[in-house]
Amino acid sequence: MxxxxxxxxxxxxxxxxxxxxxxxxxxxxxxxxxxxxxxxxxxxxxxxxxxxxxxxxxxxxxxxxxxxxxxxxxxxxxxxxxxxxxxxxxxxxxxxxxxxxxxxxxNGPACHTGETSCFYRRTGAGEPAAGAAGNRFAIIEALERTIAQREVERPEGAYTTYLFEKGVDKILKKVGEEAAEVIIAAKNRSAEELRYETSDLLFHLLVLLQEQKLPLDEVLGELARRHQPK
Incomplete structure (x- = not known):
């Protein structure tokens, strides 16, 4: 011991x-x-x-x-x-x-069945609904897992596959375009347009983080450090 x-x-x-x-x-x-x-x-x-x-x-x-x-x-x-x-x-x-x-x-799925994780069998209805009590960011976690899986498996016809195959320059271009669309939506004072464009921006940022192998947890940790009282 x-x-x-x-x-x-x-x-x-x-x-x-x-x-x-x-x-x-x-x-x-x-x-x-x-x-x-x-x-x-x-x-x-x-x-x-x-x-x-x-x-x-x-x-x-x-x-x-x-x-x-x-x-x-x-x-x-x-x-x-x-x-x-x-x-x-x-x-x-x-x-x-x-x-x-x-x-x-x-470098590929962990489970012999071809599933990403051996823990793919779940009780209940599957992924918690977005906004569920105590887990309001469940959709971000689910999306992060899906993007990581797409990078490994590269399913044909998937938009995320297309982004990863085109590479970082294409992903960066999309992040820039979506950021500009967020700005325009905000200037237009359109909540519906802003909601839609912000969703696009968050998605492409998650793709970028995956491509760069920077865990979202590290970004959240940086925010937590900045939020510490002086």
Whole structure:
């Protein structure tokens, strides 16, 4: 058991060795620890697997997720055969030291069914309605996930696919155009027009953030820092 249990370890992969991270983990009696995998950009939970010290070491060496299969009793490199690899951006160890979180940049769906996340089966009616109590930004979260999925899957005929394939210059052009349309709508004193154009602008900004691999959470964090009382 590690003497470091009791605090959270969060580090970019490049800033910590596998041995240092292993020392912060409380391995179970089989030498395993649950590993939660999260999309670094959208924060969507993609899957859960198990790691041992060897898979942890290989994850550091490859820069991609490697796990231990309890059913097969062997190591497995995620995406080695399917191509749906996961580049590791950062590790976290929880306060008890008995669970790790890997933030990744996925190269394709995480689930063997082809779904983006293994947690695609939901109870209830699916995505919360926009404006639902306690979750007024649910539509932003849903849109952020959809845009990230579109970048990976590139479905034919989708407008978001078109933007990603045209590249950053096209996305920037659209952001500029929509910003100008917002200004015109405001000058026209048209609430309906402003609502419509602002929606277009927010959508294209989310596409830009995804293309730049800048999580929306970082933007919100910057706003929170600016809002701190002086």
């Amino acid at each position: 590690s003497d470091n249990v009791g605090y959270t370890v969060f580090v970019p992969l490049k800033d910590m060795t596998a041995a240092q991270l292993a020392a912060a983990i409380r391995w179970d009696e089989r030498g395993l620890v649950p590993a939660i995998v999260q999309d670094a950009a959208t924060k969507q939970v993609l899957m859960m697997a198990y790691m041992n010290e060897e898979s942890l070491r290989l994850t550091f060496e490859k820069g991609e997720t490697v796990f231990w299969s309890r059913s097969r009793g062997e190591l497995w490199h995620k995406g080695a055969t399917s191509g749906n690899t996961q580049r590791v951006v950062a590790f976290s160890v929880d306060c008890d030291g008995d669970t790790v979180l890997l933030e990744v940049e996925p």
